[in-house]
């Protein structure tokens with residue numbers, strides 16, 4: 243049963259809103275990937291509000307729940323300066339859909355008339371470089387790559403130069419996703435972060451974390467680690483088509499204050515859309 247159907251069931255089953263109702267609601271929110279801490283806080287404040295304002299009608303309670311959750315879910319749009327060098331450092335652990343997302347973004351911005359360059363900076367995996375070259379050919383987007391095993395920051399440097407020499411645009415940087423431990427991650431990211439920032443025009447640098455919606459609260463843990471290693475500006479949620487839960491953006495917004503920019507719902511280039519919080523909440527809660 244989907245998360246939305248479970249919520250519907252709880253609200254339908256309980257004619258009286260009592261402690262059992264709120265306990266069941268908390269359990270369901272946890273099952274929906276909202277996370278225990280966030281779920282408890284949501285139901286606590288919902289219960290307090292219902293008591294205070296003597297709200298007993300379940301439809302009204304559901305509306306109050308939506309209001310509380312809306313306050314946590316955050317959205318961001320990337321404003322792109324066409325004639326500047328905009329650099330998006332795309333982060334995330336292996337398998338979340340990072341390379342596919344870079345290709346989707348390349349297609350999206352290319353179609354919107356921006357000059358796009360992909361930097362194949364995951365130089366630890368030859369397959370990732372080949373994958374991006376294949377996407378670049380299909381999309382007619384330039385891919386800057388070096389040999390596998392080379393310095394990822396130097397790929398960003400060259401891609402940044404190429405973008406500048408072309409009169410500006412967007413550099414999409416695919417990075418390695420080796421999350422062995424925080425110290426190594428910080429060390430690996432520091433240099434690439436510095437070079438990426440130095441190549442971007444002022445205010446045109448974004449660090450974007452790709453999270454797989456099917457990994458539930460693990461995604462929140464990944465966000466915590468990456469955010470500590472190098473402050474994350476936004477997330478892109480992938481594989482949203484493959485989960486019946488998807489509450490991760492609620493705990494992400496509440497615990498870390500990180501907004502979502504795009505949601506991906508499939509494997510083709512077109513399966514990416516700007517994040518729409520209203521649509522997300524109505525899909526989540528009905």
Ligand code: GDP
Pocket residue numbers: 334335336337338339340341342343419480481482483484506507508509513
């Ligand atoms: P990376 O290791 O993070 O670079 O991951 P990849 O880009 O290679 O993607 C891993 C797998 O996830 C591939 O089979 C992709 O086709 C698939 N994938 C990526 N994004 C999505 C998505 O939004 N929905 C679905 N269903 N699959 C996706």
